[in-house]
Amino acid sequence: MITVMAIDDHPMVLRGIETMLKNSHDVKIIASFKSCHEAYQSIKSDKPDILLLDINLPDCNGIEFCKILKKESSSIKVIALTNLNETSFVKNIIRNGAKGYLLKNTCKNELELAIKKVYKGEQYLQKSIQQRLLDESFGITSRKTFIPKLTRREKEVLKLIIDELTTQEIADKLFISTKTVETHRSHLIQKLDVRNTAGLVRIAIEKGLTN
Amino acid sequence: MITVMAIDDHPMVLRGIETMLKNSHDVKIIASFKSCHEAYQSIKSDKPDILLLDINLPDCNGIEFCKILKKESSSIKVIALTNLNETSFVKNIIRNGAKGYLLKNTCKNELELAIKKVYKGEQYLQKSIQQRLLDESFGITSRKTFIPKLTRREKEVLKLIIDELTTQEIADKLFISTKTVETHRSHLIQKLDVRNTAGLVRIAIEKGLTN
DNA sequence: AATAAACTCAGGGAAAACCCTGATTTACAA
DNA sequence: TTGTAAATCAGGGTTTTCCCTGAGTTTATT
Secondary structure (H helix, E strand, O other), rough: EEEEEOOOHHHHHHHHHHHHHOOOEEEEEEEOOOOOOHHHHHHHHHOEEEEEOOOOOOOOOOHHHHHHHHHOOOOOOOEEEEEOOOOHHHHHHHHHOOOOOOOOOHHHHHHHHHHHHHHHOOOOOHHHHHHHHHHHHHHOHHOOOOOOOOOHHHHHHHHHHOOOOHOOOOOOOOOHHHHHHHHHHHHHHOOOOOOHHHHHHHHHHHHHHOO | EEEEEEEOOHHHHHHHHHHHHHHOOOOEEEEEEEEEEHHHHHHHHOOOEEEEEEEOOOOOOHHHHHHHHHHHOOOOEEEEEOOOOOHHHHHHHOOOOOOOOEOOOOOOOHHHHHHHHHHHOOOOOOHHHHHHHHHHHOOOOOOOOOOOOOOHHHHHHHHHHOOOHHHHHHHHHHHHHHHHHHHHHHHHHHOOOOHHHHHHHHHHHHHHOOO
């Protein structure tokens, strides 16, 4: 019997999950929670095999929570269960340790299948998500699949750019000259293959370089 | 016994609704559908008392569907059941004949209560929605959830900014002067309460204003 | 028909971003 | 030891963004 916990802030969705899995012979929901905070202790003590995790949650971001869990105990396997149909979120949470990604429009069979696959150590992505990732990699290959190496300083500067700081302000904050910041900026623009600040921010968010 | 139908494209949510109402003595779910199209004939023939209706649906907009049903003078009473936590949607669908508005984070008791109230001819709005409508009429806007209305043109310009186009390029593309584009830019900066292009891109992506 | 909102455009100026070449220092690895 | 990557900084110039005031036109709503 595979033990499962779920975190979602919608009681309706939790009920739906419970109902979908109720008659399964292999999968058992042992608890469900409205927030990460509520779930945390139970996960620690009861150690479920699988966690179904929403991303938009009231108290904390699902991606962050996934990261934390992975850092602390590698045994639990996380399946993202969310409405966010954006490849950037998929990449981001997979990069942070999730093994599956399902949209909430999934059905009973797929949910059960995903849980079993992930339990066995495989990865499970919903078909439509999989297709979109493929399409994307065929379409904009060079840029989107390439993850450039950014130096420590470049990442720092990038974060501050995203926080709307100007070159002058960044210079003041890091105790370096504006000229140095400009150098980092142009390196970032080259490395990330964009044209200006707008592209910098977009790519950084899409690739999750903000963390 | 109050008869209820539900339309939602997420099987999970439909299951949740069914489960929530299963043990009720006064309310009975008689059918549920993934799209308006599928539901239409059943509504016509079986004439349920209440329709739980999502707004974002694959084949048609819930608000439009509500309008159509009301135009055909069916006696059915519509309760919007959606994730759209924006007063504009509430006002819009209420204006088009809906009698209730619930978010999907509602619980069993509230769902049942709302159905009963609406069945009796009363209006039912979820507490948080009600409060926000009140706040709004007093001119209070909470900055966290506040998503300003962008005009058609502003959205167009915003998308092109995110695509790394310069003001000049945007002007060429939209066949307007650079000065006009600059006006839109500064309106965007004001409305979204940011300091520069970086903030514009970040907020737009985070709030999903790109669609 | 009247009001409001949206869209358009202009001038002028300050600030910021972008681009290029070139250079020094530090650190770490081959 | 030598080479490479990283981080630092400068000069000097171009382009873009940002900000302000002001104003005419179109479109939607009432």
